[in-house]
Amino acid sequence: MRILDPHIHMTSRTTDDYEAMYAAGVRAVVEPAFWLGQPRTSVGSFTDYFDSLLGWERFRAAQFGIRHHATIALNPKEANDPRLREVLAEVPRYLLKDGVVAVGEVGYDSMTPEEDEVFAAQLQMAHDAELPVLVHTPHRDKLAGTRRTLDVVRESGLPPERVLVDHLNETNVELVRDAGAWAGFSIYPDTKMDEDRMVALLKEYGTERMIVNSAADWGRSDPLKTAKTGRAMLAAGFTDDDVDQVLWRNPVAFYGQSGNLVLDPVPGFTEGAPPTPASSSRARPCSAARGPEGTTMLLSYCTNVHPSEDLDGVIDQLARYAGPVREAAGLDTLGVGLWLPAELAHRLDSSAEDRERLRAALAEHRLQVHTLNAFPYGGFHREVVKLAVYSPTWAERARLDYVLACARVLADLLPDGVPGSISTLPLAWRAPWTRADDDEATKAFATLSAELRELERRTGRTVRIAVEPEPGCVLDTVEDVVAWLAARTGPEWPEDRRIDPEYVGVCLDTCHLAVSFADPAGAVRRITDAGLRVVKVQASAALEVADVSAPGARDAVGRFVEKRYLHQVRELTATGDVLASDDLPVALGDTERRPGLPGEGPWRVHFHVPLHHEPAPPLTATTQVLRDAVAAVRAAPHGAEAHLDVETYTWSVLPPDVLPDGADELVTGIAAELRWARENLLIRADATGTAAATSPEGTYA
Template sequence: MLLSYCTNVHPAEDLEGVIRQMRDYAGSIRRAAGLEALGVGLWLPAGLARHLAASADDRAALRAVLEAEGLVLHTLNAFPYGGFHDDVVKHAVYRPTWADRARLDYTLDCAAILADLLPAGADGSISTLPLAWRHPWTEQDDDVATAAFAELSTRLEQLRQSTGRTIRVAVEPEPGCVLDTISDVAGWLGDRLSRGIDPNYVGVCVDACHLAVSFADPAAAIAEIDAAGLRVVKVQASAALHVDDPSVPAARSALAGFVEPRYLHQVRELSADGVRSADDLDAALAELPGQGPWRVHFHIPLHHRPAVPLDTTVEDLRQTVAEVARLPYGPEVHLDVETYTWSVLPDAGVGLIDGIAAELDWARRHLLRAAPAASAPLS
């Protein structure tokens, strides 16, 4: 697999800021990790993506800093449209939706940029949101989104013909969204393969944190994607917060430390009669009965173990990667470490550069053993 770390952990909305990220953080992380080369999963806000898609000179400037810092680009994160480090993000991260032309245009800009910056002979991937937050969402919205993905398929084929580069877009299910689970995205895309959506260009991004929050079985989830005639394009290496017994006062006190105002932290409770849900951690603490284990959408550093009674779903991540690695194209899948929550962790306990370097070291030792690399961006 092709390993990288996602730069949406760093705030930057313009080219100068992204270049500074590459020099001050990504290059420093590569050196701290003792790597000759480091994969980066770049996040480009929509305004910057539009600018770079139109400016060969500025793409060349970005390419130059990537090369100078020993960085390799195979994947982009086009889920957040912009403002991902605003004081309050919450539901804004799901806008614009795939019923808004702006979402398609942004994704096409990202595809054009990635086609120009990919290493020779490499394919690229772009992760995107699962249509929208679940409400409001109408049948008309659904039809517009279907047409947008059909147009995207056509445009990505045209891009391949004109550049020789294959770029695939990966739809990333997330709790609370229109496409909440792997079953949702496999069903939605699978049902629309006859309506112009091409599985050669549109597939699935499996975020291991989101998968674990839904209490899904990794093997069954990956098998469902395959059975739908779809491709796992990208895996986001992430772990959710887990607690076996959220009714215990010590557990509730520890969980309260993860309540914060910037990002949404959806919660699922596994009970005898199914899975209960809350749209944020503060709501879960107030409303869910706490009669079964909780999974919280809070990306925890892969190598980190919170203090008992909290835990993480890192074992689900390992199982997910192992299942994807067994697919015929498994070594070609992009594996992107996406812990964007460093700035809101209750106690990170380590600096960002050393923390991400430690995550990448953990991923190389614990994930790539089960997932042989298609090439060697990290060495």
């Protein structure tokens, strides 16, 4: 969706709005001179304002990749002040300046004789300068004001195609269209028009000479209303071409009559790059860690914590959770590691319109997608999930089709110049798994490699798959996944069984890593020594019990028993062996038949603990493993290119004393995790050259 917002008062907006507008598809704006909220008393205050529109505001917009234009006039409200009549003598010289595409806003506020005189004088200026005119219709008695406007325009001799009559609604649109002028509509949250009413008018009158704007100003307004109107049009059955006509081609045709409209990309602007120091913003970008070549380790949080599995639900959860999380975490832009269940992934893959809806929702809340989670196929928040999360396996065609659909969707959503990552399961649960299954999985990953290579050739977007080892699976540990992948990357393998390490690597889930009692630096070294890369780090912490025999230890860890997810447990023996149990109740010894683990050494439990949370003694969390793993990844080849995705999907099954009570508490908790990750894994690591070892307790209240 490309947008020229033809009437928006950016003087009243923040730089954050420019960023959100660019992300939503806005590439150019027109800012009319208007009333600033209180009376001005001198000509100098107007010329300073006009200079700001044509200088500073153009520069500010360009920092965010948006072309800024202006219309110049003495506005109708202040036309009634005799002290300001001299402003009319200044307007003609400003109409000759670069970036001025019309005379405006002119017209009526209270329909006084003074307004009649100033309106007619400025229509003559437009005639003399051969410029279009932007006309403001009055807020009161709009129908009578529109009739009077059109009468004055006819008397001026200006061709109607050079006149845009704005702030219309159902009462006066027909008058304007019958007059041959352009019809403008301002879409507001509470006043003027809304998206649904606008769609109804477009159905009735068509898209010719119809122009939509946000008119965002000092009051309650929304600079993304143009994009929201486009989405409403698509939802109502209009085509992409219809939306393009209303939001782009129509305003371009109108203001293009000036000869001053500039629509080519802003020179030197790079999407995603920070603005120059001249602009200010108290919020922070979504990432802070830069590698030796200036690359950035992008931070995100995984949305598999939320239960929605259809498009409407996912869009709603972005508004309900992800947007507020971004604000609570104090970030300009927040990365979201979207979980797309298979049914939704295939729907998005087949529908450009649905992808546009998702893209617009992401932009609206200043969210960025550079990574997806394609481990759970669906039903991840059923009452009981357990072993079902590992189906279908990589021996089944459905798994390959699902991941390829995700890859195509991600390629379409990626920011320019940012590679994408998708995490996936480590083939299957360990049993049943046959040699024939292994052969099918090998062929599937070879096909996947070829398809991702072709996707990059066709789109220019790189998407990599990250295989995520997990306790109890065919590829249980980092050592397992490295051995399996590395053995299939060599030239001795036929084309239909060769895996390309450029497109397939490792997802390092630091909870899984901790549960296996692996050394983080050694695990990362194994990956890179095998010619593989860490594509993605899932920032997570496991539950740890240092002394299972301590008083109250079994009861304390037993509070984390729940029926939805599998919580594998590993015990480290005195000889360095690792004993395994497939679920926490089994490790505790839930029946005489299953006596459980001996409890003579420390336990680590596959239960993702919120990163900033320190469990009550005798329990702890493995956050130091997380710190060490991220430090090792960042020091490795391509390490700064790895994506850092906070993945605490267990918020809904935490014990009652830490279970969030409602959406607000969940937002607060996820935001606290992101702040902790940013501070402990990125910022302090940059300052010290290693991940900080400060306890999370007390870092954030």
